[in-house]
Amino acid sequence: MSDKDQILAKLLKLPKEKQEQVIDFIDFLSLKNTDTQLENEDLDWSKFSLSQAMAGMEDEPDLYSLKDLKEVN
Secondary structure, three states, X not given: OOHHHHHHHHHHHOOHHHHHHHHHHHHHHHHHHHHXXXXXXXXXXXXXXXXXXXXXXXXXXXXXXXXXXXXOO
């Protein structure tokens, strides 16, 4: 029996009220999955944007050294 068949068989055994709760839960999981996909896409675009902004800067001279980062009293 496939997962789909098992889910349907168990769903049909539940009272109507519980079936509606299962549908609500499925909707929640779908939204959560969509949000995660959007977050991943946003992260991908951010990485791409940063890589494009920094493209070609590898050959530019360093303006500061590690010595410049030290706190002076």
